Amino acid sequence: MNKHVQGAVVRSHDQVPAITLDEHLLSADDADWLRADPWRVLRIQAEFVEGFSALAELGPAIGVFGSARAPLGGPVYDAALQIGRGLAEAGFVTITGGGPGVMEAANRGALEAGGVSVGLGIELPFEQSMNPYVSLGVNFRYFFARKVMFLKYSQGFVVMPGGFGTLDEIFEALTLVQTHKVRSFPIVLFGSTFWGPLQDWLHDRVLAGGYLGEADLALLRVTDDPAEAVSLVTAAGPEPTGADTATIS
Numbered sequence: 001m002n003k004h005v006q007g008a009v010v011r012s013h014d015q016v017p018a019i020t021l022d023e024h025l026l027s028a029d030d031a032d033w034l035r036a037d038p039w040r041v042l043r044i045q046a047e048f049v050e051g052f053s054a055l056a057e058l059g060p061a062i063g064v065f066g067s068a069r070a071p072l073g074g075p076v077y078d079a080a081l082q083i084g085r086g087l088a089e090a091g092f093v094t095i096t097g098g099g100p101g102v103m104e105a106a107n108r109g110a111l112e113a114g115g116v117s118v119g120l121g122i123e124l125p126f127e128q129s130m131n132p133y134v135s136l137g138v139n140f141r142y143f144f145a146r147k148v149m150f151l152k153y154s155q156g157f158v159v160m161p162g163g164f165g166t167l168d169e170i171f172e173a174l175t176l177v178q179t180h181k182v183r184s185f186p187i188v189l190f191g192s193t194f195w196g197p198l199q200d201w202l203h204d205r206v207l208a209g210g211y212l213g214e215a216d217l218a219l220l221r222v223t224d225d226p227a228e229a230v231s232l233v234t235a236a237g238p239e240p241t242g243a244d245t246a247t248i249s
């Protein structure tokens with residue numbers, strides 16, 4: 001029987017390809033393979049390698065999440081600016097998504113206070129560039145690769161008001177801590193008016209319904225004071241650089 005073996009994959013019968021992969025790759029008039037999944041895996045791998053190499057020697061860092069739409073000079077922007085500044089003064093790197101709004105404000109505070117200001121940017125279908133206050137930027141095509149970087153290199157998170165992106169980031173971090181996939185770290189929600197109703201819902205519906213434990217809910221702390229947000233999130237002190245917050249298992 002005709003068998004075609006390529007690495008771990010063995011093909012026979014009607015699965016044997018008509019041309020070899022080499023022939024396919026070398027065929028000048030067919031660039032479809034560039035969009036195929038096996039090639040995509042290499043691109044994903046490259047994102048991890050580039051991210052790990054760029055961030056490996058970062059000092060102790062805190063992630064700041066929050067709305068891409070917070071307007072310049074508004075109360076949320078101003079609070080994020082103070083938090084970025086406070087983190088730098090406390091000796092921590094600030095890591096954001098590198099975009100506008102809260103991300104820009106936190107990066108700006110960090111940079112202006114002489115700290116390291118990291119942006120983990122995301123390639124989006126519409127034009128988007130890294131905010132001008134990022135001193136170390138890494139761009140990602142894939143949200144999931146970028147999330148690993150946030151979790152691996154941050155030893156806590158401050159979460160400002162935001163929309164779907166911010167909610168996704170909080171719940172990703174909470175789920176990983178809850179399931180012991182990562183070491184427990186502080187998650188500080190900034191803005192009691194904004195986050196209070198979510199906390200109440202989690203308490204009254206999710207906890208009361210038996211879908212959460214008390215300890216899970218206790219992972220979230222809420223404050224309205226930028227200085228307190230900084231002290232809550234940095235209370236454990238700096239971890240050694242690159243200490244594997246995420247086990248990534």
Ligand SMILES: C/C(=C\CNc1ncnc2c1ncn2[C@@H]1O[C@H](COP(=O)(O)O)[C@@H](O)[C@H]1O)CO
Nearest residue numbers: 065066067068069097099122162163164165166
């Ligand atoms: C929507 C707009 C720009 C989008 N640019 C972004 N650049 C980088 N990171 C982003 C961007 N948008 C969302 N994120 C990530 O999600 C969080 C904010 O999302 P939300 O839906 O605005 O709450 C943020 O923490 C980023 O990590 C121009 O308006």
